[in-house]
Amino acid sequence: MTTQNLLVELFVEELPPKALKKLGDAFAGVLAEQLRALGLATAESVVTAYASPRRLAAHISDVWRKADDKAVQQKLMPVSVGLNAAGEATPALMKKLQALGAALSDPLAAVAALKRAPDGKADALFYDSLQAGATLDTGLQKALEEAIAKLPIPKVMSYQLETDCELPGWTSVNFVRPAHGLVALHGSTVVPVKVLGLKAGNFTHGHRFEAAVDPVVLRDADSYAVTMEIDGAVIASFAQRKAEIARQLLEAAAELGGGVQPIEDDALLDEVTALVERPNVLVCAFEQEFLDVPQECLILTMKANQKYFPLLDADGKLTNRFLVVSNISPKDASAVIGGNERVVRPRLADAKFFFDQDRKKTLVSRVAGLDKVVYHNKLGSQGERVERVRAMARAIGQQLGGDALAAQADQAAQLAKSDLVTDMVGEFPELQGTMGRYYALNDGLDAEVADAIEDHYKPRFAGDALPRGMTGVVVALADKLETLVGMFGIGNLPTGDKDPFALRRHALGVIRMLVEKNLPLSLDTLVKGAASEFKDITGFEYGRAVVELQDFFYDRFAGSLREQGFSAQEVDAVLSLRPRRLGDVTWRLAAVRAFSALPEAPALAAANKRIGNILKKAQEVDPHVSELLLKESAEIALYAAMKDIVPQANAQFAAGDYAASLQTLAALRAPVDAFFDGVMVNAEEIDLRLNRQGLLKSLHDAMNRVADLSRLAA
Known part of the structure; x- marks a missing residue:
């Protein structure tokens, strides 16, 4: 039996344009997937989706008229239930076989044909049968119904179709748009399927005004695209x-x-x-x-x-x-x-x-109007929000550039939302910020302030540019932090795929600015400073905002870093320390990757994990070490090596050379291995035990300044 190509087309009224491509791909994809599942199409079958304003269609190559029959083995019941002590079939088994359509003219032969096989703790009876392959008529009917049911349509239309029967009447149909035609061709043969009150045929309709003929008759499945272009004046693809x-x-x-x-x-x-x-x-x-x-x-x-x-x-x-x-x-x-x-x-x-x-009114004169614009029923008006953003911008500007930057950031933050009450932004909300910049320049304001008014929304989406100047960066940080802290403080957190306040995007925007601008700012300080501006808001939970928001930042940062190609293990090792300055993180990750390539890395990571477990059990440990209490040669050697190596590593860490710091610490591998081979940490003498724990604590602190190396252990 040979295969032929299949064409299916639904002819409908104008489909929603923004969803058309997705609808076309989904229709063809599900149709092909269902036919493959039924054995009517193969993995090699080529699927071509067609979608135009008035049609969804799919061309699928190498489709069978009938799928192959296939052997099916079905578990019936435990042997102890199906057979009695004499090995004869029980009524329960006979009833099951009858339901499956087994030949029971010779019950003994029917039972003998069953297979026994272990199933858990006991043997079970299995029935082998040959399942007839699906025909294209029934298979395409099922596949077409499934393809329509799975179309990504948020809302469907309900319309009436006249019933196709002896008694006149109407039936209600639900679909994205009213459907008026159905084509189903296997080669040149019409497949007799029905859907949405329509019977399949071999003709469709072309362009409303420019089709050469109407209806457009399709000779076979493969001539669809050419026939539609010539006779129907439609480029279907x-x-x-x-x-x-x-x-x-x-x-x-x-x-x-x-x-x-x-x-x-x-x-x-x-x-x-x-x-x-x-x-x-x-x-x-x-x-x-x-x-x-x-x-x-x-x-x-x-x-x-x-x-x-x-x-x-x-x-x-x-x-x-x-x-x-x-x-x-x-x-x-x-x-x-x-x-x-x-x-x-x-x-x-x-x-x-x-x-x-x-332009007849200045931006400054519009600021008062923001008091009448509701921002959030729990967080007040846009005017109140602006005051919070101003305070945050002044604090951040002071840290980054002193009084001058703080003053510019304050002015930009004060005016940043003023264009929301202009006629232009009222008509075109997408222009908020952009129009603010034009109006600021028209008012004679400094270009840096004008740019900041536009740029404080940036980055608006993944891959968007960051603010041009430092004033814009400061106001953008303040604006996004105000949104994040405010929403977290009142419990408006993103859930699943729902994020109505774009908090994930805002968090990634803050992260990008801190990292790509390499700003000397502590995330912890930023969040706490922003949260303090909400102290007068009823129902605002300061602790929740600070703790949960920082978790949210590090979680988003971890995902972003993994997308950039860093391994989950590398990211976990660095971010588990919760580095306060995010601009350092990529350098730390590079250092961890270089360290991981060293031959000493696996042993040091394993030792670090072991040290961590020891210190955890010991709870609070003082890193102080007394040389007088160092008894074993291995602990004396480790202490001596640390006195030589750790200061070098610390100096390199302080200089920001994280890779060199970790490579310097790698020289401790031999004395660390020797220590664990020759020294009992939990000695009976309490002074010795505490001193050895103190030695390990100082070693642990020194080794884990760049990253938690224990996270690299296999």
Whole structure:
């Protein structure tokens, strides 16, 4: 029996554009997965997903008409239950065999055919049978129902379909959008499946306006993409359609000359790909006067509201040209171009009006308005929040740059949220911070302060740039710490995949600034200082905020470091010490990795673990050592080696040369091994015992300044 390729298509009304790619991939993926599970497709079967605004489809190669039969062994019951003392079948066994459809005309033969095998403490009876392989008709029906059930749809629509039976009537159907057609072709043969009130056929529908024929008849599964493009005027493949749009965008920009380029935005490209079936890129323009408005405003309104692609010049400045991806290709495109230009003009005019109006008031004059904006019902208004951020920013600025930086940070923190009460940000919330910078410059404020107003939101996402200047870094730290400490203090912690206040992102932002800027700040001091600003908040738990938030920081940092390629063991060894200055952590990790490569490392890590266990049992140990109480040659030798080596290692540690510090300590391997071979730590004489414990304590302290080396032990 040979295989043939399979095509399944659901023809529907316009699907949600932002979810289209995910829907298409999920539909094809689950369909193929189910067919493989039924033995109708193989691991080598190639799956091609298709998704356009009005269809989800999948092409799967090498699909069988019927799956192979397979041998199945089924456990029945313990031998003691199925057979009596004479070895004859009990009624329970006969009933079970009958339910399985076994031939019982000769009960003795049926029982003799059963297999016995150990099952736990007793033997059990097993029944061998041949299970018929699934047919494509039944298998595809099951797979299609499963694929539809597992589509990642947060909300479905409910609609009515006329029933297909002798008695007229209507049935209710639930799906992402109303479905109007179903294709299921195995080679050129229609597979008789039904779903969503539809029967499978071999025809579909193409472009609403430009299809050459309607309906579009499909000859076989393999002709789908070509037939849809020629007869249906539809590029069915999401990936091909996206590539075609990208090609046309670049081509249209190149024809304009002057080095203009369409703005790069993959999310916008995906969304536009999900809106058109036959893309046609057209060049449009707007009036030069609108370029007086900050380009971020114009770009946002064109992208978010109209799905246009703004054109930038060679210097990255916005031009008055933009590109439209049309779903039709008329001979004369002037009407389409003119229509899009008319549509965008009021949007740009609104942006210009907001910008002009906002500049009539200074940012300082807007600060009082933040008292009327609710931040959180337990944490007060945005005005109260701003005062907390200001206090934190002053404290951090003082530590990093003295009075001058503290003053600049205070001013930036005071004004950072003022643009929230402007008309522009009210219309386009995504521009918060960006507009604050423009308005600050318009007010004649220092550029460093203006940049900090925009940058205090950074990093906004993974891989985003950090604030440009130190003032921006200070305010960004204060802003994120205020959010984190406040939310932890009132118990608003992230759970599972829910993080409505983006606390994970804020924590990683703080970590990145501390590490990448190598700031001489203690995480512990930062958190405690921030928490002290909430002392007047009812219900705020200081202890919870400090303890749980620091755990949260180190947990997020550990995950980030593992993603960067450090092993879990290396990360655990360093972060278990809770280093106060996070900027040192990567250097410590590099030192640990270099130490781990030394031949002395395994023995020293094991010895360190042993020392830790000894000290744990001894509880509080004084690291003081009396030379007069050193009796054994091995402990005398270890003490002498430590007097020579530990000061060197400590000096290297103090200088920040962590790798050299650990390599210096590696020279202690031989005396440490000799100590454990020749010295009884827990001697009966209490003075000797305490002195030896003190020696191990000083050794333990010296060896674990960079990282907890015991975590490296196998």
